[in-house]
Amino acid sequence: MxxxxxxxxxxxxxxxxxxxxxxxxxxxxxxxxxxxxxxxxxxxxxxxxxxxxxxxxxxxxxxxxxxxxxxxxxxxxxxxxxxxxxxxxxxxxxxxxxxxxxxxxxxxxxxxxxxxxxxxxxxxxxxxSAHIPRSTRLAERVRRQRVAGRSQPNAAPAALPARHRRSAAASARPRPSGEGLPAVQAVLVGVSTGGPPALDALLGPLPTDFPWPLIIAQHMPASFTGPLARRLDRACAIRVVEVSHPAPLEPGTAYIGRGDADLLFSRRAGIPHVLAAPIQADRLWHPSAERMVESARTVFAAQALVGVLMTGMGYDGAQAMAELRRDGGHVLAQDEASSVVWGMPGALVALDGADMVLPLDNLAPQLLAWAAR
The missing domain is CATH 3.40.50.2300 (Response regulator)
Incomplete structure (x- = not known):
């Protein structure tokens, strides 16, 4: 029970x-x-x-x-x-x-x-069954326990701004080694439960000159994806936008799918675009990571795509990203220890669909290593 x-x-x-x-x-x-x-x-x-x-x-x-x-x-x-x-x-x-x-x-x-x-x-x-790391809010927990008498029991503790926390964490991370992937043209990200903080950790370390666009299927209602995009845009160096109309893919920009739609790709005058499309009833989750990857494959060669599957319930995106890897694309999965729920990335790993299974804090550094010229 x-x-x-x-x-x-x-x-x-x-x-x-x-x-x-x-x-x-x-x-x-x-x-x-x-x-x-x-x-x-x-x-x-x-x-x-x-x-x-x-x-x-x-x-x-x-x-x-x-x-x-x-x-x-x-x-x-x-x-x-x-x-x-x-x-x-x-x-x-x-x-x-x-x-x-x-x-x-x-x-x-x-x-x-x-x-x-x-x-x-x-x-x-x-x-x-979600994973709440024992280190969650540890510094504040220890500090609170040291306050004699807890003179202000209802006061919320002050937290460092997101930029501060991210800068401190990024400076402590080793940069993974890895060959550059100059043929890549887009990064496809699927995420669900635990997604907003995970996206902050993924996008926060990326510089304004990051060479690839990132297209993100975050399972979330339509009224939430716009505020999420604006919140991340304020916190990150790269630009973050919600996909509300067809948009050309630009380097150093993250495109978050609208909650009541799926993400599809097309070429217009030779330029790749991402657009919001009506959902398909046979897809269980929206925006659908599976449909996003399948659509991207109609516009890009597998070798031009990097997939990233992150924390979330279910298995959305696992099959499509495993096929992407088998056809020559590169795929990262978030590891179990750092995932709130290891459903989606766990399903990918079970299919042997990931080149690397990494802690959350190592995903962005690996993208940066792959992007190195």
């Missing part, structure tokens, strides 16, 4: 969520009406996973999440709205350590909760 702690200030939402997981049959459920009660139950109930509302009176969900990840790191699935404000808050939650999120229905909860039930159960089951 998976021990699940449901944290929400709405009695109706608590009831509906509890009913969903009770019917699933493999959850032991505990309820918390707010952040303070949730924090108290971290030790008394020892949940395997927590669902956490962002908007609560008193201590809000982000502050509560911050406390959870410092005091007792536990897989957390955020319950978010589909508004742009909700997207920004959710992305912040993922940076703080949340494993995943579920978007609330737009209409009346009691009428539309069934629309998200299967997705919610799948995300919580996946989160329960």
């Amino acid at each position: 998976t021990r699940l702690l449901i944290v929400d200030d709405s009695p109706l939402m608590r009831q509906l969520l509890a009913e969903i997981f009770a019917e699933a049959g493999d959850f032991e459920i505990e309820i918390a009406r707010g952040a303070d009660e949730a924090l108290a139950k971290l030790d008394s109930f020892s949940p395997d996973v927590v669902t956490l509302d962002i908007h609560m009176p008193g201590m809000d969900g982000l502050t509560c999440l911050d406390r959870i990840m410092i005091e007792r790191p536990t897989p957390v699935v955020m319950v978010s709205s589909l508004t742009e404000e909700g997207a920004d808050e959710t992305l912040e939650a993922l940076e703080l350590g949340a494993v995943d999120f579920i978007a609330k229905p737009r209409g009346p909860l009691s009428l539309q909760i069934d629309d998200i039930a299967s997705d919610l159960i799948a995300k919580v089951r996946g989160a329960a």
Whole structure:
């Protein structure tokens, strides 16, 4: 049985969520009406996973999440709205350590909760087995334990800006050796659960003169991919944009697929373009990494492509990237230890589809090594 702690200030939402997981049959459920009660139950109930509302009176969900990840790191699935404000808050939650999120229905909860039930159960089951490194927020955890009396228990600890953290990490990484791949014309990235922080780690070390475009299929709702692109664009040296219309591929630019579409490629006047296309019903995840790679193969030779498959549930992109490697492309997989969920890259490795299986922090340096002239 998976021990699940449901944290929400709405009695109706608590009831509906509890009913969903009770019917699933493999959850032991505990309820918390707010952040303070949730924090108290971290030790008394020892949940395997927590669902956490962002908007609560008193201590809000982000502050509560911050406390959870410092005091007792536990897989957390955020319950978010589909508004742009909700997207920004959710992305912040993922940076703080949340494993995943579920978007609330737009209409009346009691009428539309069934629309998200299967997705919610799948995300919580996946989160329960997610990898939360013991080093998560370790420095802040140690610092908090040293504060005598915890004079400000509700205060969220200050964190270094993303640029600072990235610069410090990058300076400590050895640059892998490797021959350059001058024929490459594009990098294809598939990622899902745990994706936003992983993308920050992948794109952050790349310089403005990185010679290849990166095209990214991140499983995420449409209202979230635009804010994600803007957030990464502010944090990274390279340009990051959402694909909302056909765009020519340019070096030093990352193109993030829109959440309600798939990514396809074409040549216009001889120039490769990426565009958003209507989703195909037979694809389980969107934007589809599998379809992205298949479409890229119609425009580029295999030798002109590098695939990168990162943390995420399921197997999206694994088969297509394995075939890409067999046909002469180059493929990287994120390793299990650094993945929140080793579904997608694990499926790729099982197919013997990766040239290298690397920790998250080594993916960008390997791309830089391959890009060296």
